[in-house]
Amino acid sequence: MxxxxxxxxxxxxxxxxxxxxxxxxxxxxxxxxxxxxxxxxxxxxxxxxxxxxxxxxxxxxxxxxxxxxxxxxxxxxxxxxxxxxxxxxxxxxxxxxxxxxxxxxxxxxxxxxxxxxxxxxxxxVTQQKSLELRLLQADRLAALGTMAAGVSHEVSSPLSYIRSNLRFIAEGLAELRQVLSGAEGIPDRPRMERTLEECEEALTEAQQGTERIHHVVGDLKTFARGEDADSLEGQVDVRRALETSINMAMPELKHRARVLRYLQPVPPVRGSESRLGQVFLNLLLNAAQAISEGAPDKNAVEIRLWAEDGQVVSEIHDTGQGISPENLKRIFDPFFTTKPAGVGTGLGLAICQGIVTAMQGEISVLSTVGKGTCFRVVLPVAPSTETGD
Structure with missing residues (x-):
């Protein structure tokens, strides 16, 4: 029916x-x-x-x-x-x-x-999530940029007169050595010469330290400039951005690995130097965190830069713990992180990919568990330099 x-x-x-x-x-x-x-x-x-x-x-x-x-x-x-x-x-x-x-x-x-x-x-809601994380990161970077600008300003003034005073002391020691070398009848001359030599060595170390601080302050100023002073349409010195990032990451790197630099002269690319520096800094800090402290002689972070076929290629290779295949395919996903709780937010690499993509480039990664990881950033040469204008 x-x-x-x-x-x-x-x-x-x-x-x-x-x-x-x-x-x-x-x-x-x-x-x-x-x-x-x-x-x-x-x-x-x-x-x-x-x-x-x-x-x-x-x-x-x-x-x-x-x-x-x-x-x-x-x-x-x-x-x-x-x-x-x-x-x-x-x-x-x-x-x-x-x-x-x-x-x-x-x-x-x-x-x-x-x-x-x-x-x-x-x-x-993937696009919405991506926008949310970009806004979140932008707020954090704005706060960090303001802090960096303030720190660099506060440090610059005392640093300038410290450097000036060290130069004055160096000139004084040079005069004392000249007088000591020509004077006769100075009691305990060997001890005086040793003391003078030790003072000169200590002064040299102090001068090297202040120059290091001077460079760090300059790096902070570069980082704090932001997009207003360095738009995506600007000409970027990739080597300078990479060296600045290495200097900023060195406190994290030096206790974990030897830093090997193979940086060739390369033509400029179009983009933002501060944002590209942010990419390199993130990759360098990730490389440092992939290597345990205590054995810098047994580990290395190798940084390479060269140009080929109208592109500028940079690679950051570490001898760290590596990334498993199942995590590797998610490494650029927003909020995904392989770091312990409280160490990573999962935002860094997603932001890096966004910056490199905005500069018409590509970022990729190769990794082997137990052997290390290599991040590669490829950026097109700026049109005006590529044509030789």
């Missing part, structure tokens, strides 16, 4: 409603999942399978754990139980690897009337 006219009409209405829903979802790029109390997919509505972990046909009738894995399924199950128990809607965010790329989603859950199931409206 066939279905009654009422049931046939209801079926047609449901099919028409579902088709209208598919049209709406197609306009919004959203997904709708209906999932029962056991976490099993009852319905999957989407314009395409592009944002699904597996094709739609493979999801139907399977559980969240089977499709997404226990780690991602857990918050879904918590929300399902909450909505079914309280009858109240709920919202949460989660991330998922789709086609080798980490994407972020926002899910709104609501109980389905007269069914022990929850419908989730899921939206892709």
């Amino acid at each position: 066939g279905e009654s006219p009422h049931k046939e009409s209801l079926t047609l209405q449901l099919e028409a409603a579902e088709e209208r829903l598919r049209v709406v979802l197609g306009l919004t790029d959203s997904l709708v999942f209906e999932i029962d109390a056991d976490g099993r997919y009852l319905s999957v509505l989407t314009q395409s399978d592009e944002l699904l972990a597996v094709p739609r046909e493979e999801m139907m009738g399977r559980t969240l754990v089977e499709v997404l894995g226990p780690e991602i399924a857990a918050p879904f199950m918590e929300r399902i139980q909450y909505v079914l128990t309280t009858g109240q809607p709920d919202r949460f965010e989660y991330s998922l690897e789709i086609a080798g790329t980490r994407r972020w989603f926002s899910a709104d859950g609501m109980m389905v009337p007269q069914r022990a199931s929850v419908a989730f409206l899921v939206r892709d």
Whole structure:
């Protein structure tokens, strides 16, 4: 016996409603999942399978754990139980690897009337998340730039008269040595000469230290300039940006590894020197943190710079612990980090990729667990220099 006219009409209405829903979802790029109390997919509505972990046909009738894995399924199950128990809607965010790329989603859950199931409206918010992390990093960099400018200003004044006084002392010691060498009858001359020599050595070390501080202050000023003084359309001396970053990272590097520099002269690129310096500094600090302290003679951070085929290539290679293959494919994802809690935020490399991409370049990484990691930054030569104008 066939279905009654009422049931046939209801079926047609449901099919028409579902088709209208598919049209709406197609306009919004959203997904709708209906999932029962056991976490099993009852319905999957989407314009395409592009944002699904597996094709739609493979999801139907399977559980969240089977499709997404226990780690991602857990918050879904918590929300399902909450909505079914309280009858109240709920919202949460989660991330998922789709086609080798980490994407972020926002899910709104609501109980389905007269069914022990929850419908989730899921939206892709990856771009929004990316913008949020850029704004967060911009705020942090603005604060750091202000602090760096203040520190460099406060240090510059006392440093200038310390350097001046050291030069005065050096000139005085030189006169004393000249007098001592020509004088006769000086008692205990050998002791006096040793004392003078020790003073000269101490003075040389003090002068080297103040020059180091002078360079650090200059590096802080460069870092603090920001985009107002150094836009993405400027000409960037890549070697200078790299050397400045090495100087700033040296306190972290010197106790962990030998720093080997192979920096060839290269033509300028178009972009921002301060932002490129930020990229190099981040990569150098990552290299330092990948190597344990205590054995600098057994480890190295090798920095190379050269030009080829209209591009400027820089590489930072460390002999650290390396990155596992499963983490390597996520290394540029926002908020992903392999560092311990409190050490890394997972923002640095995502920001680096954004900066390099904005400069029309590419950043890539190769790594072997137990042997080390190599980051490569490739930037196009600025057009005016590439044509020889």
